[in-house]
Each structure stands twice: as C-alpha cells, then as structure tokens.
Amino acid sequence: MKTLKNWAFGLCLCGTVGLLGTSLSACGAQGGNTGAVKADTVEADGGNAVIEAIMSRRSIRKYTDQPVEREKLETIVQCGINAPSGMNQQPWQVRVVDDADYINGLTDIYKKANPKAAEEEGFKNMFRNATAVIFIGSPKNGGGQFDCGLLGENMVLAAQSLGLGTCFLGGPVRFMLDNEECAPYVERLQFPEDYALLYAIAVGYPDESPEAKPRDAAKVKFVE
Numbered sequence: 617m618k619t620l621k622n623w624a625f626g627l628c629l630c631g632t633v634g635l636l637g638t639s640l641s642a643c644g645a646q647g648g649n650t651g652a653v654k655a656d657t658v659e660a661d662g663g664n665a666v667i668e669a670i671m672s673r674r675s676i677r678k679y680t681d682q683p684v685e686r687e688k689l690e691t692i693v694q695c696g697i698n699a700p701s702g703m704n705q706q707p708w709q710v711r712v713v714d715d716a717d718y719i720n721g722l723t724d725i726y727k728k729a730n731p732k733a734a735e736e737e738g739f740k741n742m743f744r745n746a747t748a749v750i751f752i753g754s755p756k757n758g759g760g761q762f763d764c765g766l767l768g769e770n771m772v773l774a775a776q777s778l779g780l781g782t783c784f785l786g787g788p789v790r791f792m793l794d795n796e797e798c799a800p801y802v803e804r805l806q807f808p809e810d811y812a813l814l815y816a817i818a819v820g821y822p823d824e825s826p827e828a829k830p831r832d833a834a835k836v837k838f839v840e
C-alpha cells in the first residue's frame with residue numbers, strides 16, 4: 617500500500633504540473649483564480665493539442681469490443697518510454713496484453729473471489745472491461761516509482777490523442793498480487809527477477825464519456 621501511495625504521489629505531481637500549466641493560462645485570461653479549476657475546458661489554450669489531450673482525458677470504465685490496433689499500442693508504449701526518468705535509468709518494465717484468453721482467464725479467478733462485482737451491469741472483465749491492458753513493473757527495491765508514474769501519464773495522454781480510452785488500475789493489480797491463483801499470470805509477464813508488478817493501465821475504445829471530476833484549485837498556490 618505504501619508502495620502504491622508513493623507512486624500515486626509521483627503521478628499526482630505529474631498531473632498537477634500539467635494542470636498548473638493549464639490553470640495558469642485560464643487564470644491569466646480571466647484576471648484571477650476563482651477557486652475552481654475547470655477540468656473539462658481550458659480558456660486561452662490556442663487550440664493546443666497537448667492541453668486538449670490533458671483536459672479531455674477521463675478514466676474510462678466501459679469499452680466497446682473493438683480491439684486496439686497493435687500500431688496504436690506500439691505508439692502508446694513508445695510515448696511511454698520517452699518519459700523522463702532520473703539519470704535516464706528508465707526503471708520500468710512494460711508488458712502489453714491484448715490476448716483475450718489472458719484477460720478472461722484472470723477474470724474467471726476474479727469472478728470466483730468477487731461474485732457480486734461480476735454481476736454488475738456491463739461487467740466484461742476485471743480490467744474495467746478493456747480489450748487491452750498495459751502492465752508496468754518497477755524495481756523491487758522501491759526505486760523508480762516516480763518514473764513509472766511519468767511513463768504511465770505519457771501513455772494515457774498518447775492514447776487519448778489517438779481516440780482511445782484508458783484507466784489507471786491499482787485494484788486489479790493488488791488482486792493479482794494477493795491471489796495465489798493469479799501467480800501463473802503474473803509469471804507470464806516475465807518481469808526480471810528484481811522487478812515487480814506495480815500497476816496497470818486499461819486501454820480500449822471508449823463506450824462512455826464521463827464528466828470531469830472536480831479538481832481542487834486551492835491545492836495550487838503561487839509563492840510570492
């Protein structure tokens with residue numbers, strides 16, 4: 617849990633930096649910070665494609681059955697590994713899974729352990745119903761989690777720009793690590809001995825357009 621928290625901090629920081637950039641332009645245009653960052657629109661962005669991708673990305677938990685093209689998955693991971701990392705150590709391992717047998721096999725184990733969750737309307741699989749999942753591993757010594765967060769944010773933004781939906785997944789990974797029956801699936805990811813599964817990202821063609829969740833602008837201050 618501590619591990620995930622540390623990583624989440626890294627990711628939040630990354631998101632905040634992006635958000636800071638956008639709220640700066642928004643505040644500048646309006647002549648002041650009104651307290652609530654608009655999470656779904658940015659004023660004065662000048663049609664900037666990166667800002668557009670950041671501000672329109674939402675966690676997607678419903679996907680169509682359309683498989684994601686391998687070329688798109690390759691572009692996404694390419695963008696991921698072009699994230700910055702401390703001393704360019706690239707302390708990550710990335711595994712892309714679009715094999716339905718793998719996803720459904722794990723989901724069968726999940727359904728056995730969580731029969732109620734599996735009865736939820738629209739439930740297709742334990743990865744928020746996505747057709748592809750990207751698994752990220754980080755060094756077992758606890759290093760690299762900040763870098764892995766940056767890698768992930770690059771990937772979800774790249775996916776967004778390609779018309780795909782994504783969702784960061786901590787819960788399903790905890791299940792995979794805690795449930796012994798999942799061990800063969802974790803093994804199939806073939807992480808090096810000194811790496812462990814850290815988190816996953818669901819990827820697929822979105823079948824919903826959720827509203828932006830509110831962001832707390834009070835967490836950002838200029839230090840004069």
Ligand SMILES: Cc1cc2nc3c(=O)[nH]c(=O)nc-3n(C[C@H](O)[C@H](O)[C@H](O)COP(=O)(O)O)c2cc1C
Nearest residue numbers: 624627673674675677744783784785786787788829
């Ligand atoms: C570290 C981390 C773990 C997450 N784990 C899950 C998860 O297990 N299941 C899920 O549905 N969403 C998960 N999310 C997605 C968050 O719920 C989501 O990012 C947050 O509610 C903000 O909504 P947005 O992504 O649509 O802006 C996770 C996000 C992060 C950063």
